[in-house]
Amino acid sequence: MQLIIGGAFSGKRSTVRALHSEELSWVSAYDERSLNDWKLQWESDTSLVLEGWEKWIMKALLSEQNDDTIRQFFYLFFSELKEEEQKRGEEIILIMLELGRGIVPIDKQERRLRDIAGWVSQDAAKLADEVYYVWHGLNEQLK
Template sequence: MRLFIGGACAGKRDLVANRFPAAAWCRAGEGAFPDSWRTRLAPGQCLVITGWLDGLAAALVDEPDDDRLRARLAAELEAMVEAERRGQGEVVLILPEVGRGIVPLDPADRRLRDLAGWLGQDAAARADEVWYVRHGLARCLTVV
């Protein structure tokens, strides 16, 4: 699994599109969150998953327990890694970096920010490569 993370309009999508021109794309907020990727992953194909903030926002409405939701997301990340190990395709995640800047006053917005940060940490811990993107430039933070 590869992870590309950075702020809004940092160039993540363009960078990934250039590196993986034949990839299929899906949004994490489409269908059943977060496991909508399962029907799109195919052997020999790269699947790029975007739209995490929308999916997280919707999931927060349905799940009041942050720890339970984080565990559910971590299980999905594990399933992605396992699917890659079994040769079912390659997964590329594009995640937003929302932890910089002003902390939101609204509790729901703070929950979203926190969960996005935890998702980033959990994805980075499982990814073979983590790329930080800023101003259209990417720096590889880790390669396993």
Template sequence: MRLVIGGAFQGKKAYVAEKYQLPNEKMTDGSAASYEEIFDTPCLYHFHEWVKERLKEGKKLESLEEELIDKNPDIILISNELGYGVVPIDKFDREYRETTGRVCTRLAKKSKSVVRIICGMECVLKDE
């Protein structure tokens, strides 16, 4: 498992496509993906949106990293960082932001590599 994080519009998807030679058709949009699709795709971008949709469905994601390691250990996840800036007033938005951060933290611990993309450039946080 690999995790690529960064702010919105920083070039995360382009970085993954180039680095891992992944064509667009092998990359799944998390904003439109079902729960099950994460276990069958080489790459899921908009992971933060995938988390949001699962929360709307009432899913619990406490053991997602273990399920991913078991079912799709080579997945590349691309997620926006949401924990910066003003804390949302809306309760659901706060829960979404916190859950995404906590899930990404657990995924980072289990990932082979964690890369942060800033202005299209990689900053390697972890590489095993």
């Protein structure tokens, strides 16, 4: 599993395309895709790209009050993805938006999103085989 993380419009998608010349199955929350769509959208002989995590996390925030439960859900989800990646022999790429830099939001729900997104990205980085940080169109491999 590979994690590509960086700020908004920092070049994360371009980095994915530069690192992966093969065909990609793309599941994006920005296209109103559900997190569970990956099962139907992942075509054989392609790598799977999942992006829009902050939207999927926000959806979880609206339905669950316990932050630890949300974090546990995403950790288990990443573990499931890793298992499927090994079964298929195809790579999974997670594109995550870095929300931890900049001004801390005044709104309680936005701060909660920022906190949980940070924990989820830490868990993704822990489980990922490779981690790239992207900023201003440049990427640096951290792991």
